[in-house]
Amino acid sequence: MPRVVPFSSLDEPVGRYPTLFTTLGTPSSSTPKLKGSRKLRDENMRTVRLRLLPNGSQERRLRRIADAAARLWNELNYVRLVQFRVSGKIDFKGTEHEFYHRYKSVLGVNAGQVIRLNNSAWKSYFETLRLYKQGKLPRFYGKPSPPGFWKDKLLGKRALRILVRNDRYYIEPINGGEGYLVLKDWNLRVRYAGKIKWAGKQGTLIIKYEDNRWFAYVPIEVGSKPVKTNPKGYVKGIYEKVQIENLKGSNKAFIDIGLNNLFAVVFSHTDTAILIKGSTIKAEYYWWKREIGTYQSIRDWLKNHGFESWRKYHMFYLHAEYKQHERLRHYYRTAIRFLARIMHEMGVDEVFIGYPYLVNQDNGNEFNTNVWWFNKIVNWLKDVLQEYGIRLNVVNEYGTSKQCSICSMKHESGRVKRGLYVCESTEIKINADLNAARNIAKRIGYNTPIPRKILSYIVTTNGVKPLTPMEGVTVETPQD
Ligand SMILES: [Zn+2]
Structure with missing residues (x-):
């Protein structure tokens, strides 16, 4: 019998991305996912991309923060890569602890977001590797490789990106096309441009520096209310439901x-x-x-x-x-x-x-x-x-x-x-x-x-x- 599968079950393993996309890929492909309720969450998850317009001093601060996040990722990833090469295993807990404390002064609790993303990158690598060894991967995937580093290989420059925990930022729209992004841990209020189509509970924010521009990727669980402890963690958008139209036939x-x-x-x-x-x-x-x-x-x-x-x-x-x-x-x-x-x-x-x-x-x-x-x-x-x-x-x-x-x-x-x-x-x-x-x-x-x-x-x-x-x-x- 042919296999008919809903697409969600296909999106992992994600396969080998071309090098460019390892650094530029949208957050949805790398955002850690919760087990269990995953399918439902996925169906209601949408990511909104906003262009950030920082002034001079804000830009310099964003760079410093992003550089710290990249250093954290790279150092943590390096230590884990060495552990993996030596013993075939990784001490997740130990490395987590060490690097969280090393970086929390600059990144605050958001250091944890970078670490969690690295955890999930390694876990998905192990899973893909397991499937590969069992011959269960489509042949064109080839042998999976461990998580890479946030940097441009030729220049040796770090790729700039910032992860912000869902309760450490909020969005203040002024009108349908612009507003402010507030980053609580760094006391930053950065202007943004862009329409927000979806309304709902916000997830881990990813800020990326791409082609000399800053972008904010805001994951939104469409229609979900924020938790009581974080009432401001709700993005005001146009639609509170993913399904906008009704079916016209079968x-x-x-x-x-x-x-x-x-x-x-x-x-x-x-x-x-x-x-x-x-x-x-x-x-x-x-x-x-x-x-x-x-x-x-x-x-x-x-x-x-x-x-x-x-x-x-x-x-x-x-x-x-x-x-x-x-x-x-x-x-x-x-x-x-x-x-x-x-x-x-x-x-x-x-x-x-x-x-x-x-x-x-x-x-x-x-x-x-x-x-x-x-x-x-x-x-x-x-x-x-x-x-x-x-x-x-x-x-x-x-x-x-x-x-x-x-x-x-x-x-x-x-x-x-x-x-x-x-x-x-x-x-x-x-x-x-x-x-x-x-x-x-x-x-x-x-x-x-x-x-x-x-x-x-x-x-x-x-x-x-x-x-x-x-x-x-x-x-x-x-x-x-
Ligand atoms: Zn024929």
Whole structure:
């Protein structure tokens, strides 16, 4: 039997992130999670990102605090790494105690947050390692590696981030788009810009310095009231419930996710299919990839020939990596918002997405990047669909692209021509990615009509635009 799993059970182990994302990944992937009530918590957890606008002296203080937090992480992690190498074990309690007392004068109780995050990083490493040794990890994960350090390897500079316990800060909105972040332990009141969509109980705050800007990531348990001991630990946002809309039907949708067609979708109730083209995303990805490669090679040449200016090119390189990430994030989120809205309009209540057979398995870096983005996209999609009350499931092992969704045979020779899959028995031609989407449906026992009408869209900077005349079908393009 194929495995159909709700996505939450897939998000750990998280796999090997590309190096950039180890330092820039969003907090949700590294925030310690409580056992037991985890699923419910996850479903109501949302993270809001706010841009911090510290003045000069505030900025200097943020740097000092963040530097201390990074030193704590790095020193603690180093000691644990040595223990692990020597004995294969870690003295969690002992190291915890030692470093908490060493850093509590600068960080206050928030030193405990850094330590807890390191604890959970090690525990998840041990768990992943155990699965790896038992051969239970998908093969593309490779051998897991222990938690890394908060620093830029080349510059040797520490990565700046601050963790703040949920009762050691609060947010004072002035209006819908700005306000103040108050950090009690350091007597700081920093201005922020950004909309707060969700209302609820706040979790551990993460402040990060990214590409010369400060950001605050505020996890919110949507709809939950704060505990009595900390009445101010409540973020005032727009929505007190994750589900904003009501379902319009009980249809099913099946999605294949890929590079050429970001989303290829077929439905249980109609022969209309949807293609959301990824060509702009792909083009942008490769443009930045070239940019990154250029700076990288100049940097390395300068470094190898003893020129100090390599540092400047390293900064350009980091900036390009950051821009690439931000641009892709924007495109993906735009596409996901659009897709979720269509699903809702078409009366879908459940979506099945295939865990892709990723090509490029030889190219290590690119492949890890793809896996990383795939997990990211599915998580985002799950969150946005939830706003409509639509459930998302992941379907594993749904057959190869060689499988024919029309006659169920494997046509070895005549598979894909210019994105078309040709069935050798029936002569029917079908878009190759829609063929894959139909295989997902088939795998879990649904029959989908052979698509007769295909609505094609392309993701642009200003939203998702139709590629074909829509013949009376209008679907509004939502703003990101
Ligand atoms: Zn066939």
